[in-house]
Amino acid sequence: MSRRIAVIVISLLAIAGFLAAAFFYKGNQAPPPQATEPVKASSALVRFNAPSFGPAKAPVTIVEFFDPSCESCRAFYPIVKQMMAKHPEDVRLVLRYVRLHVGSEEAIRLLEAARKQGVYAPVLEAVLESQPQWHDDATAAAAWQAAAGAGLDVDKAREQMNSPDITATIQRDTEDAKSVGVKGTPTFFVNGKPLTSFGAQPLYDLIRSEIELSR
Numbered sequence: 001m002s003r004r005i006a007v008i009v010i011s012l013l014a015i016a017g018f019l020a021a022a023f024f025y026k027g028n029q030a031p032p033p034q035a036t037e038p039v040k041a042s043s044a045l046v047r048f049n050a051p052s053f054g055p056a057k058a059p060v061t062i063v064e065f066f067d068p069s070c071e072s073c074r075a076f077y078p079i080v081k082q083m084m085a086k087h088p089e090d091v092r093l094v095l096r097y098v099r100l101h102v103g104s105e106e107a108i109r110l111l112e113a114a115r116k117q118g119v120y121a122p123v124l125e126a127v128l129e130s131q132p133q134w135h136d137d138a139t140a141a142a143a144w145q146a147a148a149g150a151g152l153d154v155d156k157a158r159e160q161m162n163s164p165d166i167t168a169t170i171q172r173d174t175e176d177a178k179s180v181g182v183k184g185t186p187t188f189f190v191n192g193k194p195l196t197s198f199g200a201q202p203l204y205d206l207i208r209s210e211i212e213l214s215r
Contacts, residue, residue: 044176045189046094049169051115054084054092059214060207063094065177065187066141068108069101069135073186074128079200083207090211097173098185105170106140110147112166113157119150126150 045063066073084091097108107127114123126146139160148154160166172203180189188195190206 008139031138039174043192044179045096045192047096047172047176050094050096050173051111051120052092052094054093055089058090058092060069060087060090060191061092061094061211062207063096063189065096065098065173065182065185067098067100067185068111068124069104069140070098070185071131071135074131076186076200077125077128079203080175083204087207087211090214091207096176097170098177098182098187099174100185102136102138103134103140107134107143108139108170109161109166110143110152110157112169113160114147114152116160117151117153117156119152122150123147123152153160159178 020188040108046061062080064073064076080093084093093203099105099108111120111124111127115122126149127143129141133146136141137143143156147157188203190203191210193206193210195203195206
């Protein structure tokens, strides 16, 4: 192999490595600190009216404490979605909110208004996809634009977003996150067991082990 070809191959491998790392973290982010103690299912992990996906009686429940303005949460969204698609009858996802960034609460209120309108799933996807345009924007303007394109009635949502029940949801999630030891996002629990090694493969391994235990 000539020196020129070797340099090209090494450069391509370096670029590929960079892109793989960037998929999970933008910039130079470290994984968030993870909770380490199991939490009882009847505790503050799952609330009856928290947004959820998948069968209510699924044997495996993933609880994700997430911030819609969190870049790592955005990176994990398609990963978790793919995991659930592989096990549609076995896995349920429950989302809990954490506010860590400027604009996080605005986005959370937008999402909860979308839930009232029955368009939570498409609006969540649109808000996360547009996140680079509104990350740390106090008004989350680009998130609102994306949500409108996904079917949200923006005028109605702006009336709904400050309702007492949405405010109560945000406060409840804040208190629950603190009580179960959440220090960063995303933080995952699978059937009450915390994900102690941050990454897609450890999460999938924990989900699969809980599915096997349920059979």
